[in-house]
Amino acid sequence: MRRIALLFSVLCLLLAGCGRTTGQIPSDPPQGSSAADQAPQETASGTAQPEILPDDEIPDSSKPSGSSQPADAEIDQDAALALAMENAGVPEKDAYNVKVERDRENxxxxxxxxxxxxxxxxxxxxAIADGTIIGADYEVDEEWLDRLGGSPVTLEEAKQVVQSKVPGSSAENVRxxxxxxxxxxxFEGELFHDGVKYEFEIDPKTGIIFDWNADLRE
Structure with a gap:
């Protein structure tokens, strides 16, 4: 009986030892997941990771200053030519010997x-910076006035013609x-606006400005 009891005790000890493990091999992550998916959302210190916002949700005060539009709004040579022709009322097809060059004035x-x-x-x-016309000089040959066409204008209507050529000016300031x-x-007259003096002559029969001069004054 004693031998049977001893064998029974040894068998119990062996069974208890088989239930213990010295370590575990980590199981593979579930299919479809990645290591990033398994990463904890908090750092070792317990602080949550910062939220990454799309650019359109970042507060303006947090955006770098370089993200704003560049201050450079200069016009190019084509734009300068278009502005000149529009102001003069000259169709592009009528112009020849065209020259556009960089320079400085005052x-x-x-x-x-x-x-x-x-x-x-x-x-x-x-002006290259913003397209402002700070100087102009042209004279239309009077023999062309009737051929260019147009409509008769009164003195008051002629003032409005001048005002329309100078953005921001008022017909009331046209003398x-x-x-x-x-x-x-x-009709002869002048206008002083935004530092520029304009002098002109208008044909009453056609409403055409046939003599126009603009000069920047200091």
Missing amino acids: DIPIFQVEFETQYGDYDFEI MREESGDGRGR
Whole structure:
């Protein structure tokens, strides 16, 4: 009996030892998941990881200053030429001997725009920074006035024609008088706006500005 009891005790000890393990091999992560999916959301110190926001949700105060649009809004040569032709009322097809060059006027970087037409020569000075016309000089040959067409204008309507050529100006600030010494008649006047003095002559029969000068004044 004692031998049987001893064998029984040894068998119990062996069974108890088989239930113990000295370590576990980590199981593979579930299919479809990655190590990043299994990563804890908190650091070892217990602090949550910062949230990464899309660019359009980042507060303005947190965005780097370089993310704003560049301050450079300069016009190019094509834009300068288009502005000059629009201001002069000259169709592109009528212009030839076109020249657009960088220059400076009163320490202002400009495009010097020059072109010719059958009815007159045109010269413009346009600020590169914003497209402001700070200088202009042209004269239309009077023999072309009727051929270019147009509609008769009164003195008050002629003031509005001038005002429309100078953005931001007011027709009330246009000083104009009627002259009739040469038989055909004309409106002569001047306007001072935003540091530029404009002098002009308008044909009453067609409403065409046939003499125009703009000069930046210090």
